[in-house]
Amino acid sequence: MSIKIEGLTYIYMPNTPFEKRALDNINLEIKDGEFVALIGHTGSGKSTLIQQLNGLLKPTSGKVYVDGICINEKGVNLKNIRQKVGIVFQYPEHQLFEETIFKDISFGPRNLGLDEAEIERRVKKAMEIVGLDYEKYKDKSPFELSGGQKRRVAIAGVLAMEPKVLVLDEPTAGLDPKGREDILNQIKRMHKEYKMTIIMVSHSMEEVAELANRIIVLDKGKVVIDGPPKEVFKKIEILERVGLSVPQVTQLFIRLKKLGFEVEDGIITVDEAKKEILRLFKERKI
Numbered sequence: 001m002s003i004k005i006e007g008l009t010y011i012y013m014p015n016t017p018f019e020k021r022a023l024d025n026i027n028l029e030i031k032d033g034e035f036v037a038l039i040g041h042t043g044s045g046k047s048t049l050i051q052q053l054n055g056l057l058k059p060t061s062g063k064v065y066v067d068g069i070c071i072n073e074k075g076v077n078l079k080n081i082r083q084k085v086g087i088v089f090q091y092p093e094h095q096l097f098e099e100t101i102f103k104d105i106s107f108g109p110r111n112l113g114l115d116e117a118e119i120e121r122r123v124k125k126a127m128e129i130v131g132l133d134y135e136k137y138k139d140k141s142p143f144e145l146s147g148g149q150k151r152r153v154a155i156a157g158v159l160a161m162e163p164k165v166l167v168l169d170e171p172t173a174g175l176d177p178k179g180r181e182d183i184l185n186q187i188k189r190m191h192k193e194y195k196m197t198i199i200m201v202s203h204s205m206e207e208v209a210e211l212a213n214r215i216i217v218l219d220k221g222k223v224v225i226d227g228p229p230k231e232v233f234k235k236i237e238i239l240e241r242v243g244l245s246v247p248q249v250t251q252l253f254i255r256l257k258k259l260g261f262e263v264e265d266g267i268i269t270v271d272e273a274k275k276e277i278l279r280l281f282k283e284r285k286i
């Protein structure tokens with residue numbers, strides 16, 4: 001299922017002194033199965049853009065197509081679109097409210113009017129994807145859990161709608177390193193095993209280098225770079241101009257090269273760095 005964005009502009013509070021052009025003529029196509037990272041400095045328009053993907057915000061001008069359907073036309077069933085494109089907002093655990101984890105995760109499917117067996121199947125599957133044991137947790141209160149676990153329950157609530165595209169707005173914000181790693185591993189699984197299309201907003205270049213197949217860089221509501229991580233992280237000058245950087249290992253290898261070591265270009269993950277350092281040792285270049 002693809003998402004296509006044509007000439008999308010969005011202005012907050014138009015024709016007032018507070019008018020703000022948050023998105024400025026965005027053109028994009030996101031294909032089935034992609035893992036896209038959306039990065040950009042604070043205020044660059046990332047959250048505004050993702051809210052356009054399921055019709056939560058309506059374009060000032062331009063169009064958004066989901067699965068070939070223009071979602072901005074009158075009469076479009078937005079409930080249907082929101083089932084296909086699930087959004088996990090920042091700190092989604094703040095929206096947990098039911099007394100048990102089962103009830104919380106089943107809230108969306110129940111609203112769809114599904115029968116009890118189907119609701120249970122979906123809750124079980126969603127909990128499995130986020131790594132929460134169904135029998136152990138289903139009757140517990142979500143408020144008894146750790147921060148990372150609460151977030152997983154919240155994500156499971158969106159997964160229970162069985163979206164084709166999952167949009168995550170800074171899914172690791174505020175978590176400790178273990179919580180971060182767990183959530184990232186689960187997102188990786190959703191993409192690999194469950195074949196979901198993932199769009200992830202992140203401030204961490206390390207996370208993005210590790211996970212995404214494609215990076216879209218926003219600045220002042222415009223797309224300034226769009227490409228595979230290795231290509232994007234070569235454009236250091238543009239990234240710095242828009243207040244971003246490259247992963248720390250990339251910075252390290254750029255310095256090693258400047259110092260005269262014969263290192264490969266385009267090292268962006270810790271794993272690649274490890275292999276490259278081992279190669280240098282083997283070939284006695286360090």
Ligand SMILES: Nc1ncnc2c1ncn2[C@@H]1O[C@H](COP(=O)(O)OP(=O)(O)OP(=O)(O)O)[C@@H](O)[C@H]1O
Nearest residue numbers: 012013020022040041042043044045046047048049
């Ligand atoms: N409800 C709103 N009313 C008016 N202006 C807004 C509103 N929401 C966002 N903006 C403005 O629109 C621009 C884009 O904001 P947006 O939240 O989309 O950026 P962002 O890249 O998601 O930032 P962050 O990384 O801080 O979440 C900013 O200048 C912001 O101040």
